[in-house]
Amino acid sequence: MTIEQTLAGKTKEALQTLYGVELDKIAFEKTNPDFEGDFTLVVFPFLKVSKKKPEETATEIGTYLKENTSEIASFNVVKGFLNLVISDSYWLNYFKNINGKSLIDATLPSDAPTVMVEYSSPNTNKPLHLGHVRNNLLGYSVSEILKAAGNNVVKVNLVNDRGIHICKSMLAWQKWGNGETPASSGLKGDHLVGKYYVEFDKHFKQEIESLVNQGKTKEEAEKQASLMLEIQEMLRKWESGDKATRELWEMMNGWVYTGFESTYKMLGVDFDKTYYESNTYLLGKDLIEFGLSKGVFKRRADNSVFIDLTEDGLDEKTLLRGDGTSVYMTQDLGTATKRAEEINFSKLIYTVGNEQDYHFKVLFLILNKLGYEWAKGLYHLSYGMVELPNGKMKSREGTVVDADELMQEMIATAAKTTKELGKAEGLSEDEANQLYANIGLGALKYFMLKVDPKKKMLFNPEESIDFNGNTAPFIQFNYVRIKALLRKAKDGLDNFNDIDVFTHNVNLLKKEKELIIKLYQFNGVLQQAANEYNPALIANYTYELAKEYSQYYHDTPILKESEKDLILFRLHLSKTIGIALKSSMGLLGITMPEKM
RNA sequence: GGUUCCAUAGCUCAGCUGGAUAGAGCAACUGCCUUCUAAGCAGUAGGUCUUUGGUUCGAAUCCAAAUGGGAUCACCA
Structure with a gap:
């Protein structure tokens, strides 16, 4: 049971006891940083039943909760907002349970649902460009996120080779x-x-x-x-x-x-x-007969076959030409059916740009009309176009950003910057090249994945992708600082793995509590990212975690702290955050360097 | 024209299913490296959330319309 669920249950109890009503929709939110507290209950919706002023209602509920919930240390009321402070011991105990562990459970349950993710799907007449890069990164990342959320993922590519x-x-x-x-x-x-x-x-x-x-x-x-x-x-x-x-x-x-x-x-x-x-372009023709026999498809006088979707607000769609040859839609119908026969998927995700929204609407509608149960699990992961300052990329007009060139440029920039900062010293050539690739490609991937997939995004070739601020190198940098701390600690502390530290009463700093809460939030973010097929949520979460850690690192002595218990606690906290950063970035396909 | 998506700081983007004074990064300006890695930290400035109505105790968020922009509307893929 999560702390939010506990609080919601207790609040329900409070409303029952205080006002004699049963309400189900009780949601807590994070307390605004300007106020004291961890979770906030907005009491305005309860005024009807309490028949009291907001402050009074909030105080009554707060008093009840404080008395009946051991996790709550204190509360305060500002207008209609009831802010609850959760006790340090609760958070410390939570941290103890996740200490040193990955926040992602890599083991799949035996009954994990199978999700097929199609992405990339290139044409074999030209090299990949920036638009494909977004597609590939998205498809890969969504696959990783779905895996982490407990799905058995099958990644497939459909190559348009003819x-x-x-x-x-x-x-x-x-x-x-x-x-x-x-x-x-x-x-x-x-x-x-x-x-x-x-x-x-x-x-x-x-x-x-x-x-x-x-x-x-x-x-x-x-x-x-x-x-x-x-x-x-x-x-x-x-x-x-x-x-x-x-x-x-x-x-x-x-x-x-x-x-x-x-x-x-x-x-x-x-x-x-x-x-x-x-191999698949002839598929789907059998389906035509099936559709005709079901009365879902109709034949025109010229022998072509179509489906009338005007009742669904769409048009008539031709599925077979008069000469008996098939069209794109026929092919996709056939391929989907074939996949459903091959693999018992609960979901099939098509990672395809939003210019094909109409196509997929029609495709899914037809398969549903044909009565396939699995058609309910079809989903079009529709992402926005990558645009240049002067508009859309057009391969024939030469206004494309080539994928290979872009990656090389990113790596070259990473190399240049790293050398300028003097951070390549002491690395072998191989290590250095690996580092440049990690940083350059990390920056590129993060840049593309931090934007909501549904939205179009702008890429300006004149401005190189940043390495400062809300970027992968910033997150990598914080990870590397943690690794450096741990390396040094190993030299100086023989019993770093001494877990006894948690039996002592550590007084949590404000920032330490915030960091633990941030770690606690990971699961919710992962679930949401999986439900919405949205890597941007993971990217933003990871940045926030790294940013808060960066502030913590700056303000708080870790190895320089004089009290040994505190040193150990802070090292453990740092280590766990490092693991979180690494696994979180892994969901985006971004590799963490050990030094930079 | 039909359908559909979008509009938040100079720029690029967050803002969860409606909640407190709308947040980051970049760019600009100020400070901070004899102190665990300054790809960093702290601060200043920058907003009529396109506009107008509506719903609500409360709207950037929901609804409607207007304006501007994108996509799509093949017996192409």
């Missing part, structure tokens, strides 16, 4: 590539393929322009352009399994996968299972 856009890169390479390979050019595979995607677009635009100059409309030109006809032909060949086309496709996709692999590794993300659209 289609007209892939043919663009292939055709351009064939025409203008001169046999260039990653080995011959020294280019990373995904960047090489992306180069030809851009190349195609350049030539295509030129062709359109000349056709328009010959008097055609833009639409006609786009349909009649020889390049357009060629990639369409290429796609047909691919679909019919033409050997040469398939070989080219496999070779170029192979380059891309090698490239992606290193980007993923650098980002620190991974997957339990990878699906390829080339």
Whole structure:
């Protein structure tokens, strides 16, 4: 039972005894820092039943609670606010129980629900950019959070490895590539393929322009352009399994996968299972018959199949073309069904940008209409776009921030700053490089994850991502200071692990109590982050913990304290906070250095 | 145009299911390293929470409208 639950129960009792009413909705909140207390009860809602002034009501309830709850040391009343002070011994006892332990219980219960998280889902025609970075970090972090909250998580990637856009890169390479390979050019595979995607677009635009100059409309030109006809032909060949086309496709996709692999590794993300659209794009056609037989889908005169969603405030959605080929939606219907057959998930989370809100609304609605029980567990983790100062990123216009370049820049900046501060001294080259990566990538990850996923975010390439203030390096810095303290303590104190300290009566400093309360809050934050699929809550929590510790560290002697019991207590407190910081940052995919 | 999301300090963002004087960081200005790591700490300044109505004892938070901005509305993915 949490302390809040205890307080709520006692308050219910108080209202019963004092005013003879039974109320269920009783919530305590953190006391505003400007007032004395740990938890606050707002008594305005009870005035109707108490029929007394706010102050009087609060005092009556406070008196009852103080007399009947051993955890409450004292209370005070300000207007309609009843502030309760919880006794130091309660907090000290709580701390004793978590001392030296991780706040995350890593063992999963045997009946843990399975949650499938899909994220990343790249196209194989171009390298990853900043938008993908947000997607990957979010998907990975949400997976870690769900695991920590007691779920069995399956991370999956659905690679979009086929289609007209892939043919663009292939055709351009064939025409203008001169046999260039990653080995011959020294280019990373995904960047090489992306180069030809851009190349195609350049030539295509030129062709359109000349056709328009010959008097055609833009639409006609786009349909009649020889390049357009060629990639369409290429796609047909691919679909019919033409050997040469398939070989080219496999070779170029192979380059891309090698490239992606290193980007993923650098980002620190991974997957339990990878699906390829080339294997799933034909799925969903069986579903059409099923839907038709259930009367959920309908057939038009031209033989195309659709679902009428106008009653749900949406439009008609085509699911099968007149020629019998499927569309994106059909594919997603089929893939979802396949996954449900393979794995008995309680939830399936799609980490996809909010530009596809409509698509997922329709997808989920259709699956529910088809009567699948598991469809109730589908969730679109819809995140906002990453925007540049001049608007949205557009790959074809070259206004993208490349993921690999960005990461390299972050690491280089971290290296420069670390050297300037003289903090790389005494490290081997490997250690130093590891440190730069931890700091640079930590800063990047924290920067992207501290923002509410639902909201769009701005990235200004002109301003480098900060290393001061509300950032990962600040949190890492506080962790490192703790580690340094513990190293020194080990040299000077032979019985650091002496737990006897807790049998003594330690008088908690105000900040010490606040830190323990902060640790206490972790579980609630984790639960909320898991329920809302929101890593930003973890990021903000971790920053607050680090910030409070930083103040504590600054103001309070730890090793320099003269009383040994206090030294031990403060070291234990520091150590536990260090563990909390590390595991919390781990949920964001951020690694803590030992020294910096 | 239909649907939908958003609007908080100069900038980037917090503000939990309505609660006390709206908070951080950056940028600006002041102090503080012979003292456990100054990527730090403390302080000053900066706000009509886009606007107008409504609900309520109480609204940045809930409802409605207006204004501004984004997304989406393919037999594309």
